[in-house]
Amino acid sequence: MNFCRITGTGGYLPGAPVSNDDLVARGIQTSDEWIAGRTGIRFRHFAADDEQSSDLALQASLRALQAAGCAPDDIDLIIVATSTPDQVFPSTACLLQNKLGNRTAVAFDVQAVCSGFVYALTLAEKFIRSGSHRRALVVGAEVFSRILDWEDRGTCVLFGDGAGAVVLEASNEPGILSSVLHADGHYHDILSVPGQVCNGGVSGKPLLQMDGQAVFKFAVRVLGDTAVELMDAAGLPMSALDWLVPHQANIRILQSTARRLDLPMEKVVVTVAEHGNTSAASVPLALDAAVRDGRIRAGQNVMLEAVGGGFTWGGVLLRL
Numbered sequence: 001m002n003f004c005r006i007t008g009t010g011g012y013l014p015g016a017p018v019s020n021d022d023l024v025a026r027g028i029q030t031s032d033e034w035i036a037g038r039t040g041i042r043f044r045h046f047a048a049d050d051e052q053s054s055d056l057a058l059q060a061s062l063r064a065l066q067a068a069g070c071a072p073d074d075i076d077l078i079i080v081a082t083s084t085p086d087q088v089f090p091s092t093a094c095l096l097q098n099k100l101g102n103r104t105a106v107a108f109d110v111q112a113v114c115s116g117f118v119y120a121l122t123l124a125e126k127f128i129r130s131g132s133h134r135r136a137l138v139v140g141a142e143v144f145s146r147i148l149d150w151e152d153r154g155t156c157v158l159f160g161d162g163a164g165a166v167v168l169e170a171s172n173e174p175g176i177l178s179s180v181l182h183a184d185g186h187y188h189d190i191l192s193v194p195g196q197v198c199n200g201g202v203s204g205k206p207l208l209q210m211d212g213q214a215v216f217k218f219a220v221r222v223l224g225d226t227a228v229e230l231m232d233a234a235g236l237p238m239s240a241l242d243w244l245v246p247h248q249a250n251i252r253i254l255q256s257t258a259r260r261l262d263l264p265m266e267k268v269v270v271t272v273a274e275h276g277n278t279s280a281a282s283v284p285l286a287l288d289a290a291v292r293d294g295r296i297r298a299g300q301n302v303m304l305e306a307v308g309g310g311f312t313w314g315g316v317l318l319r320l
């Protein structure tokens with residue numbers, strides 16, 4: 001069993017959808033026209049005050065386990081991608097492991113912001129292909145609402161909370177066809193949360209700040225380049241791609257990427273209107289939505305790709 005494949009997906013969005021008009025009603029100086037026109041976002045979800053990333057991760061994980069037909073104890077590796085962990089430590093993956101009632105899996109977090117899930121999935125693939133582990137639970141979970149600057153209307157309207165998960169198992173058939181990861185810390189300051197826990201308080205400003213136009217240009221370039229790299233590495237032409245499941249930051253980034261790749265938008269899974277940008281949760285949430293509504297089917301070639309703070313970027317080409 002030299003390969004591995006995704007055998008189940010799950011997603012979870014907390015609470016009721018919050019519309020752009022709801023944000024206006026909460027006192028943010030914005031409009032549905034501005035947000036929807038510039039980003040495609042119409043709704044997002046926010047976790048309740050007592051809900052943490054591990055709680056959202058638990059719900060998404062239970063759904064993915066059910067879809068894969070396995071129990072928590074069948075899992076021997078848990079990787080959670082998050083930039084909004086429950087605590088400084090233990091890792092959100094260990095807290096999730098405890099909530100699942102699993103006491104034996106290796107468990108750790110990955111921090112690559114919006115690229116976190118593709119980083120985590122690539123790591124899990126390497127564990128499984130090495131033969132050291134057989135069945136991984138890979139999760140992206142975020143409560144980004146906790147790190148938003150509600151005084152900055154240019155960023156607070158973009159993000160939401162949620163979690164997505166997949167079960168990845170050893171297989172005789174190739175599920176993952178290629179994967180690539182990149183990072184360039186030179187761009188650390190165009191998207192950041194520049195604060196930390198220090199001496200029992202907080203130092204810096206632990207709220208999201210972003211140079212939107214710089215991020216936009218960077219994202220379109222690297223999402224396009226990554227897609228070409230993934231197809232080349234698998235020895236397949238772009239025309240063999242059935243579905244692109246990109247990080248859901250902004251509909252205009254997705255449209256520009258599709259244009260660069262000469263890919264019809266009908267092949268792009270878009271959930272940004274309903275989910276907003278859920279950072280590490282965005283790709284597995286979009287994948288789960290398209291699997292559950294029957295768009296993505298067994299045997300199809302599916303590309304997951306993402307870009308985020310760091311800057312980090314990468315993707316995974318797989319056959320379900």
Ligand code: ACO
Pocket residue numbers: 029030031034035038039114153154155157158191210211212213215216219247248249250277307308309
């Ligand atoms: N509502 C109404 N007006 C607003 C809002 C808002 N929410 N936010 C900003 N404005 C105003 C500004 O004040 C400014 O007004 P002015 O011209 O009177 O000064 C005007 O709109 C234009 O502001 P810009 O910041 O220049 O807006 P821009 O056209 O760059 O659009 C946006 C901002 C949508 C964030 C865009 O830069 C973008 O899509 N960037 C991509 C970033 C992104 O998606 N990041 C997600 C996180 S990163 C990731 O996930 C990879």
